[in-house]
Amino acid sequence: MSKETKFLSIAIGLLQGQLREKGQSDPIVDGMDAERLVNFIRYAKVVCPGGKARTNEVDYPAPNKRNRFHRNGIPENCTELGDVFIETTCKGLGTPSQVKFFKLLEGENFENFDRVNGKITMIRDITGFDGTLHRYLPEGRYFIEVSKGSEYEIITDSIEVKKDTLEKRYYELNRFIDLEKMGWIAGDNHHHSIYSSPAFGGDDDVVESPQDIANSMMAMGLGYGALSDHHNILGHKAWQALKREDFLPVISKEISTSNGHVMAMGVDTDVIYNIPEQKDRTDEYLRSEFVRITNIIKDKGGLAQINHPRDLQRAISWNPAFNDMLDIFETMEIWNGSNPMLPGSTNDLARNLWHECMKKGLFLPATTGSDTHNICADDYHVLYDEILDTRDLIQLNTQELSSKYPEEVKVYTLICESLLPILEKWAETNLTSGGVRTYVNIGIGSEHGKARTPQKVMDALRCGHSFLTNGPILLTTVNGKRPGEKLGDEDKEDNKLDIKIKLYSNRPLSKLQICTENGVVKEIILKATEENGHYDYSCRLTENPLEYPHDHYIYFVAMDDCTNMAITNPVCM
Missing domain, CATH: 3.20.20.140 (Metal-dependent hydrolases)
Structure with missing residues (x-):
């Protein structure tokens, strides 16, 4: 399955999911498949003014000829390059960190930059094991985001790269919580x-x-x-x-x-x-x-x-x-x-x-x-531009395309209008190594790192002593039991549940859901204490959201949107 076909298949599924969430259905959306949209795109590029004539599969870029602009940040034949040096430390020691460069488009500046701007401009790089990164970038103004997963503050900055000039930046990362001291590793x-x-x-x-x-x-x-x-x-x-x-x-x-x-x-x-x-x-x-x-x-x-x-x-x-x-x-x-x-x-x-x-x-x-096949996370850069090119062709040639491909035009337009913004944000936020990660509780070792063994990791995974996240830290207990454990009869007396939530995030969250195998049973709008580079949404719930004996499992979901959410494994009832 080509990347284009896979992307469009995902998009069709998401459209169908949106309709189901609203209690609606659309036979045209339900009956659409990605190959029909791929054929429609090829037709539009061949016959429409402004399109590129690509008449067969050979004309499409082969995987080994993938656009390398976003892999090394330098367009082909670009000679206007500046030199960038970045060092990231934590408590004064060099530490590997993620560095994202977003080249600012016309009209954008550091103050008004929004990554959902209709074009994927992100260049992902990393500082080395010693915390340093030395690279070239094309001339221009960049928004910089420096991060290191769930336990660290996210640092933002700006930089202007000029030809034959070295720009240096030094960043001290604030680790606002150390989960390893509590027995957790991601x-x-x-x-x-x-x-x-x-x-x-x-x-x-x-x-x-x-x-x-x-x-x-x-x-x-x-x-x-x-x-x-x-x-x-x-x-x-x-x-x-x-x-x-x-x-x-x-x-x-x-x-x-x-x-x-x-x-x-x-x-x-x-x-x-x-x-x-x-x-x-x-x-x-x-x-x-x-x-x-x-x-x-x-x-x-x-x-x-x-x-x-x-x-x-x-x-x-x-x-x-x-x-x-x-x-x-x-x-x-x-x-x-x-x-x-x-x-x-x-x-x-x-x-x-x-x-x-x-x-x-x-x-x-x-x-x-993460199922990562490309740590540079440039999977959707070229594809996203091509999707937008086709959207523009539809707008310029609406009558011609709608008469020949009315259903494809409708579905494609819905994809562009209702899905591309969140997919753009997701592609620039969560793709790459550890973009989604599993935190496991392996216990606390007598010395730093002593508890880390493959067997302890696998044991924790088998037991469900874990939570899944692409951002938030979500530690929960129900009557003292953590995910993967089972309530005893004494824990269910009077049908009372004492739920303790420790919830921290370096980006804002909006809601917490209490779920069972039957779906969401309660939703809580979150309010945070903001301090030290993170948001603290921790709380304690003593109201019983369940109906015994109909629910046999209870778990929790914290989220803002799909780019910032966490899911625990359940406590068994």
């Missing part, structure tokens, strides 16, 4: 490297080495990371060699099947699902293969997870006919970083599957994974 459970590329027998356009990825993960404040390449385990030794006092590399592999992707975390054996010839393809065989590989993973001490179970592509999406055997897995990835957590998204569908499992009494702890 990690990315699903990331790809060059070992998933054709150079090593794969088919993914990935160029980053394990060292690049470790640097990128640490720049996002992660304490552990699982490198989960397809096809092979050739990167395991290189990944393990990157262990540091403050970073734990966990070996993993994403196993390809013809009915989904299975993650084998913590297993150094190359576990392979044997995909049968079509003549031998029976449900009995396919099921037995899933049982075989998950048994191997667990026998080797690893963690068996089903990844992105509701993906758009059938070959990497879990077969719904096999839902009765989901209990062979130990965790489920419900929040994949390749698309936002919005109604109608594949993540939303995965979350619904998670609910269905809980309704049947099966608790599969939820996880996230």
